[in-house]
Amino acid sequence: MKVALFVPCYVDQFYPQVAIASLQLLAKLGVAAAFPKQQTCCGQPMANSGCEQDAKPVYHHFVDTFRDYDYVVGPAGSCVYHVRQHFDIIDQTPAVQHVRTATVELFDFITQVLGITELPGAYPHRVGLHLSCHGQRGLHQANESEMTPVRDGRLRRLLAGLEGLALTELDRNDECCGFGGTFCVSEAAISARMGQDRLADHVRNGTRVLTGGDMSCLMHLEGLVRRRQLPMRVLHAAEIFNGALA
Amino acid sequence: MSQAPNHADRSERFLLDEERTTWHDETLWFIRQKRDRAVYATPEFQELRELASQIKDHTLSRLAEYLEQFEARALANGVHVHWAADAEEHNRIVLDIVRQARATRVVKSKSMLTEECHLNPHLLAHGVEVIDSDLGERIIQLRDEAPSHVVLPAIHLKKEDVGETFWQHLGTEKGLTDPQQLTEAARQHLRAKFLAAEVAISGVNFAVAETGSVVVCTNEGNADLAIGLARVHIACMGMEKLVPRLSDLAVFTRLLTRSATGQPITTYTSHFTRPLPGRELHVVIVDNGRSQQLGRPDFRASLKCIRCGACMNTCPVYRRSGGHSYDFTIPGPIGAILSPNIDMRKHASLPFASTLCGSCTDVCPVKIDIHTQLYKWRQVLGAAGEIPASKKWSMKLLSRVLARPGLFAAGGSFARFGLRFVPHALSHAPGYNPWAIARELPAPPQQSFRAWYAQQRPNQA
Numbered sequence: 001m002k003v004a005l006f007v008p009c010y011v012d013q014f015y016p017q018v019a020i021a022s023l024q025l026l027a028k029l030g031v032a033a034a035f036p037k038q039q040t041c042c043g044q045p046m047a048n049s050g051c052e053q054d055a056k057p058v059y060h061h062f063v064d065t066f067r068d069y070d071y072v073v074g075p076a077g078s079c080v081y082h083v084r085q086h087f088d089i090i091d092q093t094p095a096v097q098h099v100r101t102a103t104v105e106l107f108d109f110i111t112q113v114l115g116i117t118e119l120p121g122a123y124p125h126r127v128g129l130h131l132s133c134h135g136q137r138g139l140h141q142a143n144e145s146e147m148t149p150v151r152d153g154r155l156r157r158l159l160a161g162l163e164g165l166a167l168t169e170l171d172r173n174d175e176c177c178g179f180g181g182t183f184c185v186s187e188a189a190i191s192a193r194m195g196q197d198r199l200a201d202h203v204r205n206g207t208r209v210l211t212g213g214d215m216s217c218l219m220h221l222e223g224l225v226r227r228r229q230l231p232m233r234v235l236h237a238a239e240i241f242n243g244a245l246a
Numbered sequence: 247m248s249q250a251p252n253h254a255d256r257s258e259r260f261l262l263d264e265e266r267t268t269w270h271d272e273t274l275w276f277i278r279q280k281r282d283r284a285v286y287a288t289p290e291f292q293e294l295r296e297l298a299s300q301i302k303d304h305t306l307s308r309l310a311e312y313l314e315q316f317e318a319r320a321l322a323n324g325v326h327v328h329w330a331a332d333a334e335e336h337n338r339i340v341l342d343i344v345r346q347a348r349a350t351r352v353v354k355s356k357s358m359l360t361e362e363c364h365l366n367p368h369l370l371a372h373g374v375e376v377i378d379s380d381l382g383e384r385i386i387q388l389r390d391e392a393p394s395h396v397v398l399p400a401i402h403l404k405k406e407d408v409g410e411t412f413w414q415h416l417g418t419e420k421g422l423t424d425p426q427q428l429t430e431a432a433r434q435h436l437r438a439k440f441l442a443a444e445v446a447i448s449g450v451n452f453a454v455a456e457t458g459s460v461v462v463c464t465n466e467g468n469a470d471l472a473i474g475l476a477r478v479h480i481a482c483m484g485m486e487k488l489v490p491r492l493s494d495l496a497v498f499t500r501l502l503t504r505s506a507t508g509q510p511i512t513t514y515t516s517h518f519t520r521p522l523p524g525r526e527l528h529v530v531i532v533d534n535g536r537s538q539q540l541g542r543p544d545f546r547a548s549l550k551c552i553r554c555g556a557c558m559n560t561c562p563v564y565r566r567s568g569g570h571s572y573d574f575t576i577p578g579p580i581g582a583i584l585s586p587n588i589d590m591r592k593h594a595s596l597p598f599a600s601t602l603c604g605s606c607t608d609v610c611p612v613k614i615d616i617h618t619q620l621y622k623w624r625q626v627l628g629a630a631g632e633i634p635a636s637k638k639w640s641m642k643l644l645s646r647v648l649a650r651p652g653l654f655a656a657g658g659s660f661a662r663f664g665l666r667f668v669p670h671a672l673s674h675a676p677g678y679n680p681w682a683i684a685r686e687l688p689a690p691p692q693q694s695f696r697a698w699y700a701q702q703r704p705n706q707a
Contacts, residue, residue: 007695007696009648009654009658010688011695012658012694012695012696013658013661013662013694014662014688014690014691015688015691016691016693016694016695016697016698017691019695019699020695020698023699035695035696035699037651037696037699037700038651039651040647040648040649040650040651040654041648041654043645043648045641045644046641046644046645046648047621047625048602048621048624049624049628049633049637049641050597050598050624050625050626050627050628050629050633050637051628051633051637051638051641051642051645052624052625052628053625053628053629054641054642054644054645055645057645057646057649058645058648058649060649061648061649061651086621133601133602133603133604133605134602134604137603137604137605137607137608138604144608145282146282146285146560146605146608146609147285147292147608148286149282149286172275175562176562176601176603176605178562178601179601180600180601180602180603181601181602182637183598183600183601184681185680185681186254186598186637186680187253187254187257187563187598187599188254188680188681188683188684189254189257189258189261189683190254190257190258190261190563190566190567190599191601192683192684192685193261193267193566194562194563194566194601195684195685196684197271197566219688220685222686222688223681223684223685223686223687223688224684224685226685226686227684227685227686
């Protein structure tokens with residue numbers, strides 16, 4: 001199985017530790033992922049801004065970069081969702097179709113492709129899980145409160161399986177954090193307020209480590225945590241599992 | 247810089263009052279939770295949504311046929327049927343009916359369509375008194391405001407605001423905030439208006455093609471009282487309100503209020519099929535841009551909307567910006583996909599007033615893919631040049647960088663290097679960096695992942 005690590009542009013530049021943790025975690029699970037170094041970005045920033053046509057060269061570049069891999073694994077649900085959902089505006093050649101279905105979010109890859117539903121290790125902390133909307137509602141990684149009162153999801157189960165880890169029960173389990181890509185600057189006031197409300201829910205219910213499967217939401221939330229100096233660490237779930245797994 | 251205010255500007259103003267924003271968010275979230283409980287208690291809810299969606303898709307695919315069927319049945323029932331291409335024609339038709347009835351006093355029950363057509367100012371300008379009889383509508387009418395929600399038109403107001411308004415307009419005691427006493431004052435005031443009205447105007451929640459009847463759903467019974475008392479009833483409906491059969495209606499009455507407020511059904515679901523002897527029943531069928539939307543394959547499904555307001559109650563942006571921030575008759579996510587059809591330039595910021603979280607799509611009782619349409623409107627607006635020039639050019643530049651790995655790596659190192667050495671006050675200056683108004687930038691790491699990876703594996707290409 002040929003696996004490529006897809007490192008979203010902002011993770012590459014600002015959160016190298018998340019990509020390193022993803023690479024190491026995959027290695028510990030027996031997957032030697034390659035990092036094709038010509039990769040850049042999925043094109044979502046342009047497309048979400050209404051400039052999908054400008055994103056086309058980026059889409060083609062993405063497909064050219066990853067076409068020879070069986071799986072393209074990324075630690076960001078939103079970018080993965082973008083590739084799978086919105087690469088429909090370029091010619092659907094076999095390579096494009098292959099890359100769209102082969103691009104998988106890290107924890108979907110671990111649970112759905114590798115079939116690993118429990119990761120060993122201990123993490124004795126109060127952990128709050130932030131569900132990324134594109135992961136949850138787009139990739140169907142977790143139940144939605146719009147449909148059912150049962151709070152369940154793949155990452156939630158993996159986290160709950162770690163020894164000593166206590167999951168925070170939030171008042172609003174799956175409200176959006178307000179990042180929204182370029183929304184976070186074009187609607188800066190609302191975006192900040194949504195993030196502050198999300199964090200208040202975590203603080204109120206005891207979260208000391210805030211985690212999730214999507215670094216973009218966490219980048220926004222971390223920026224708010226640091227500005228307000230809230231007593232909370234922000235870590236991508238890959239960092240938690242990589243650290244917990246010997 | 248001197249552009250007309252957009253959604254972001256208007257929400258920024260709304261957000262200045264932090265406490266009120268919290269109250270607004272929590273009030274609407276409370277309604278969303280009531281909706282959730284009603285949905286969880288209805289095991290077949292998702293099947294009902296699918297059924298409703300298919301009925302609406304089918305109806306829209308043969309809208310002309312069903313409209314003609316409806317008209318034929320209604321005429322046979324002794325109903326007067328009028329067709330209005332736009333708001334102006336709608337207003338003219340309504341005024342003509344009022345004049346022919348030699349009436350000057352009109353009572354209106356809730357109708358988003360007549361809001362959309364700005365009927366009230368038109369009637370008032372022609373010497374006709376028009377009184378909104380829905381409590382929320384009456385409150386905002388007294389305040390000369392637009393509704394901020396399709397089901398809860400005065401949801402932006404607190405009881406203190408209502409007390410103030412009633413003190414000014416209805417002569418209640420100053421500082422009165424007891425909801426029961428305020429409601430009683432409104433009842434007494436409205437009762438006189440109901441009794442005096444010669445014409446009753448109502449909206450239409452559903453129109454049934456096979457029977458030619460219109461269905462009006464209310465909780466207050468105000469439509470029924472007005473229609474029962476007045477000699478002439480004018481029902482104003484958007485042309486997308488049709489369902490083919492009476493049995494189809496059952497699907498929608500089960501979905502409408504569960505989605506809207508968590509109630510199993512509205513208190514009153516009234517069918518109007520034929521006028522009583524000596525009375526008149528008019529139905530005005532309005533297009534006003536609907537045909538145009540029907541002709542847009544990507545956005546046609548927006549016409550399935552039954553105006554339950556669930557997408558507003560669930561929208562984390564709407565809850566924190568208020569209905570008026572949308573500056574369109576129908577606010578919230580559904581308004582953001584309906585409004586560019588009417589005036590693309592004026593409403594260009596609305597499809598961007600969303601994180602695309604998708605909750606609107608998941609609560610929609612007729613399964614409109616609202617967040618997908620928001621994304622698609624963005625593309626239409628981008629292609630039409632209706633996005634800010636700064637955004638347009640920065641995205642073109644970004645695309646060039648991201649299609650060239652060398653340029654991307656170099657640009658990234660440059661930015662990280664810059665961030666490490668530029669003083670915090672400069673990198674976080676709110677005038678230049680909207681990110682930094684409320685947030686810190688990520689702490690720039692020494693090296694990117696790609697640089698780390700190259701060090702680990704010096705022999706790899």
